[in-house]
Structure formats: structure tokens, C-alpha cells
Amino acid sequence: MAFNHRELEESITHLDSVDAARVVTDGPRVTEVHVIAAPDKPAKQVVRDVQSLAMARFGASIDRRVISVVQISPTELIGRASPRPALVGVREEPNGTRTTLKVTLRLDDEDRTGTAIGPAVASTRLRLIGEATIDAVEQTIDTVPPIALDAVTIAHVGSRNVIVAIVVSAGSGGSEHLTVGSAISTGDDGEATVRAVLDALNRRIERRIEA
Numbered sequence: 408m409a410f411n412h413r414e415l416e417e418s419i420t421h422l423d424s425v426d427a428a429r430v431v432t433d434g435p436r437v438t439e440v441h442v443i444a445a446p447d448k449p450a451k452q453v454v455r456d457v458q459s460l461a462m463a464r465f466g467a468s469i470d471r472r473v474i475s476v477v478q479i480s481p482t483e484l485i486g487r488a489s490p491r492p493a494l495v496g497v498r499e500e501p502n503g504t505r506t507t508l509k510v511t512l513r514l515d516d517e518d519r520t521g522t523a524i525g526p527a528v529a530s531t532r533l534r535l536i537g538e539a540t541i542d543a544v545e546q547t548i549d550t551v552p553p554i555a556l557d558a559v560t561i562a563h564v565g566s567r568n569v570i571v572a573i574v575v576s577a578g579s580g581g582s583e584h585l586t587v588g589s590a591i592s593t594g595d596d597g598e599a600t601v602r603a604v605l606d607a608l609n610r611r612i613e614r615r616i617e618a
Contacts, residue, residue: 412437413584415465422456424448426479437461437469446478491609492519492547497536497597501527508532510539510601512547519546533559533600537572540604552576554608557585559600561592568592572603 412430415437419428424445431439444453454474461467495511495518506527511520521543523535537556545551557573571589588607592599 440474442476450476494601508535508539510543512543514547536597536600537604540601570599570603572607574607
């Protein structure tokens, strides 16, 4: 079964105890899986979790011998913990048929405001907020790679609204690297959109800061 190995890579990072993962493929075949995990679960169990995830979600069978696990204790990770930008506020400034969305983020007690300008219509509001969030992130963290908002939408899960954001960047060989973030809307879809975009960017931001 053909699948996007970057999606598998992203899914593995959401497993319990897993902090980072890298998947290497040769065509449709997975040739290497490298995992960094906490030591609270046996390495053999982490390997089985990776195999089960790949089969259940992607229909991919991975030989356990190509999965390597490096376990790092939480105390070793503390020194490398990366700060994350916090949301200060979202502001909209309409001007006739155009509107400016401003998103302010705070990192290390410094505020940065990103902006996005577009038509003053309800259907573009969340996209403009997402684009302003990315602009603010790029101002806040100068090592972040070139990124763009691929899509943002409202999903209805049970009785709640959930904002889902997809962020895209360029991978090796001209490939696309997509990450997905989400946030429950508690009445303000604008703030939830910012949090969804930040959720999509968090792991990437951490890795670039550590690098």
C-alpha cells in the first residue's frame, strides 16, 4: 500500500513516550525507522507500538529489525526544552472592503505582531488569522524554516467546534512536509485558529531551536 512516509513519521511522534522519529524509505518500502523515546516503556514495546501503528493506520508492515530506539531520560531532555510562543491577542482592523488581522505572540517577555491583509468577508477571516500567526512566528523565531498555511477549517466533533490547521513547508527533493494542528473553540474561533496553527508548528519550532 502506498502512503506518505512523512505522515507515518508524524504519527509515530504522537505515540506515548516518543519524542521524535525519522522514517527512511526506498520507494514504498520502509528501510529505517529511528525513534527517540523516554525510558518509561521497554524499547521492545516501543518497537511493537510502531509496528502496530504502521499496520493499523497505513497498512504497512515494518520489519522490527529496521526500527532503532534511543531512550533518553526526562532529566536529560529538560536542559534542551525549547520555549514556545504564547498568544497575547488577536485584533481586527477593518478598512472599507479590506481588513487587517493582527496576531501578537510573546516569547521571552518580548511581543511580536504578525499581520495579514485581505477582503473584509467572514469566509476569509480564519485564513487571514492563520497567515498572521505564521507571520508572527517568523518574526519571533528567526530560525524557523519557510512555512505557509495550507488550509484551515472548522470541524464539528460531537457538540464542539474544533479548528484544524494544516501547515506546509518544503522537504528534500521538492517534496511537501505537512503538519496538522487542532484546537477546541470555546467561543472565539480566532484564538482557536492561532492555537491550532501553533499546535501544527510546535514540534518543528522546537527542533529548529535545538538545532
